[in-house]
Amino acid sequence: MAHDxxxxxxxxxxxxxxxxxxxxxxxxxxxxxxxEIAQDVFLELDRHLGKIESAAHACFWLRRVxxxxxxxxxxxxxxxGLDLWVEIKEHHGLPAEVRxxxxxxxxxxxxxxxxxxxxxxxxxxxxxxxxxxxxxxxxDAPVATVKSNLQRGLKLLRAKAAAHLKEYVRPxxxxxxx
Amino acid sequence: MDEFEQxxxxxxxxxxxxxxxxxxxMASRRRSSAPRGHTVLWQRLAATLALAAVLxxxxxxxxxxxxxxxxxxxxxxxxxxxxxxxALDHMxxxxxxxxxxxxx
Numbered sequence: 001m002a003h004d005x006x007x008x009x010x011x012x013x014x015x016x017x018x019x020x021x022x023x024x025x026x027x028x029x030x031x032x033x034x035x036e037i038a039q040d041v042f043l044e045l046d047r048h049l050g051k052i053e054s055a056a057h058a059c060f061w062l063r064r065v066x067x068x069x070x071x072x073x074x075x076x077x078x079x080x081g082l083d084l085w086v087e088i089k090e091h092h093g094l095p096a097e098v099r100x101x102x103x104x105x106x107x108x109x110x111x112x113x114x115x116x117x118x119x120x121x122x123x124x125x126x127x128x129x130x131x132x133x134x135x136x137x138x139x140d141a142p143v144a145t146v147k148s149n150l151q152r153g154l155k156l157l158r159a160k161a162a163a164h165l166k167e168y169v170r171p172x173x174x175x176x177x178x
Numbered sequence: 179m180d181e182f183e184q185x186x187x188x189x190x191x192x193x194x195x196x197x198x199x200x201x202x203x204m205a206s207r208r209r210s211s212a213p214r215g216h217t218v219l220w221q222r223l224a225a226t227l228a229l230a231a232v233l234x235x236x237x238x239x240x241x242x243x244x245x246x247x248x249x250x251x252x253x254x255x256x257x258x259x260x261x262x263x264x265a266l267d268h269m270x271x272x273x274x275x276x277x278x279x280x281x282x
Binding site for chain 1 (some may be wrong): 182183186187189191192193195196200202203204206207
């Protein structure tokens with residue numbers, strides 16, 4: 001189909017590198033691996049640039065491929081028996097503007113303990129502010145499955161936060177509203 | 179959205195990409211596109227040469243086949259001429275013998 005949008009690769013990298021890197025980082029927990037994934041994703045975008053029809057399509061495509069490549073990387077690591085999520089411990093070596101609040105760091109650590117499907121749904125929900133329908137399209141999963149993963153992931157995360165973070169130790173009725 | 183989800187949203191803001199990421203992407207892009215163009219050129223050249231070799235081979239084979247057929251046809255014609263010549267010679271001798279017998 002003919003389309004008027006003329007993609008500028010460099011501009012797409014500028015606009016979306018943060019999104020792609022953050023998705024890969026939150027899915028794998030490894031800055032080096034996230035950087036590799038981001039690089040691969042953008043090089044693949046370069047190869048598929050002719051098929052991208054609009055800026056929104058580029059964003060959707062990048063999100064989808066970033067999630068898929070991250071899942072592949074996690075699978076490869078599992079096969080090799082490597083433990084992920086060593087990354088958060090390395091935050092002390094990052095520039096000040098990259099460092100998060102201690103609570104944010106702890107939430108990320110807790111997020112890392114969630115099952116992969118729930119983590120993917122939550123990352124897309126809270127990092128990218130997507131609706132369950134958009135998440136389903138990005139992950140190529142049924143909407144009902146995504147809704148269930150969001151609900152279960154949030155419940156689990158809330159329970160873990162209540163157990164591990166003193167900021168979230170609160171009466172049980174607060175947990176009941178999940 | 180409750181307080182916990184708000185906190186999650188804040189904790190999950192996009193992180194800035196590493197400073198060298200764009201540079202390494204652009205460098206990889208240049209590296210991968212340069213050999214790609216080069217490779218395509220070589221592939222085209224190899225395909226052209228292979229095609230030329232096949233066509234040339236076919237032309238030579240066709241020419242040799244035509245030559246062989248021509249030579250076979252020539253040999254057949256020559257054989258037929260020799261046979262005809264032999265038959266005519268034989269016939270001529272018989273006619274001459276018959277002519278001599280009738281004169282005597």
